Amino acid sequence: MAVSNNITAALNFVALLCSVPIIGAGIWLASKPDNECVRLIRWPLIILGVLILLVSLAGFVGAFWRLQCLLALHLLCMLILILLLLFFTIFAFVVTSPNGAVSVPGRQYQEFRLSGFSGWLRNYVTNSGNWAQIRTCLSSSDVCPSLAREYSSPDQFFASSDISPLQSGCCKPPTMCGYNYVNPTLWVNPINPAADTDCYLWSNDQSQLCYNCNSCKAGLLGNMRKEWRKANVVLIVTLVVLIWVYMIACSAFRNAQTEALFRRYKQGYV
Missing domain, CATH: 1.20.120 (Four Helix Bundle (Hemerythrin (Met), subunit A))
Incomplete structure (x- = not known):
């Protein structure tokens, strides 16, 4: 015993x-x-x-x-x-x-689509009440400012595979919109603003960026x-x-x- x-x-x-x-x-x-x-x-x-x-x-x-x-x-x-x-x-x-990840021609990083993720997880995150709090939290974090500090040239930025899904979705406009690069969080003159609703939601205001975009919600899910x-x-x-x-x-x-x-x-x- x-x-x-x-x-x-x-x-x-x-x-x-x-x-x-x-x-x-x-x-x-x-x-x-x-x-x-x-x-x-x-x-x-x-x-x-x-x-x-x-x-x-x-x-x-x-x-x-x-x-x-x-x-x-x-x-x-x-x-x-x-x-x-x-x-x-x-x-x-x-x-x-x-997995909602999609490859982007000419880019090493990936972008993300909401439709590619679990319905339960997608509904939890995109719920209007939850997303309002999440968006406020993300905009006050260092997620996007750190991206702007890390990359100084477009070649360096586009060739990087270290950009997180969250940064890919929230800190820049979708590639399909055709915005011109100034720095990782500053983009101007979209070529095809009608390509996606997110194209109209992008803002160069550093407190806004693409935090209201579906791509940001998808990037968050990609990170999770x-x-x-x-x-x-x-x-x-x-x-x-x-x-x-x-x-x-x-x-x-x-x-x-x-x-x-x-x-x-x-x-x-x-």
Whole structure:
């Protein structure tokens, strides 16, 4: 029984360590300007990671001090948290599966179309109430000013593949409009202003730019998709480890219970 409890304690320590990349992924997403404005996924991920940490700590304490009731409660709570993490991982994968990116002739960066993204995610972001807050947040961020500081010539700008989807959609007009480049956030004299409604929405006012454009909403979704996909890799690996740890912990707990019953039976028989 002592061996089973020691194994359970060690496994809970591993589960406790697994909470670190989950919390880290949430903090990493929270540091990104798009997720800072949307705030859809970062807090649930951080909270879930903290809960796994606390439950793992409770399981470690229960195993170390041989508190079987606490261990049983820990296993139940951990099962619920693993199922929540599984749901969260599948949900994030499904809503980020469609990709609205389109290639632009003569440009290394991509542009984005709203129609190419998940309907649920698109509706959440483009909802008038949500987008008003998101737009205000984006316009006060350093997303576009940093782009203007980084690129000094059109050749450098057009040849760059490091421009984020958010910058591509919000900081410049769509290429199809035919605006002439002055700097990354200043464009004049459109050749084909009727090509898209966004062509009329572009403004050289640095507080406006293309924050009212559909291309900006699509760029935000493109950024979210890119970052969520990276975070999902961490979540999938962590989830696999947690499931493996949980199955072994259940087996160790069952063995400990069997040993305890056998010992009580043997004592009663003697």
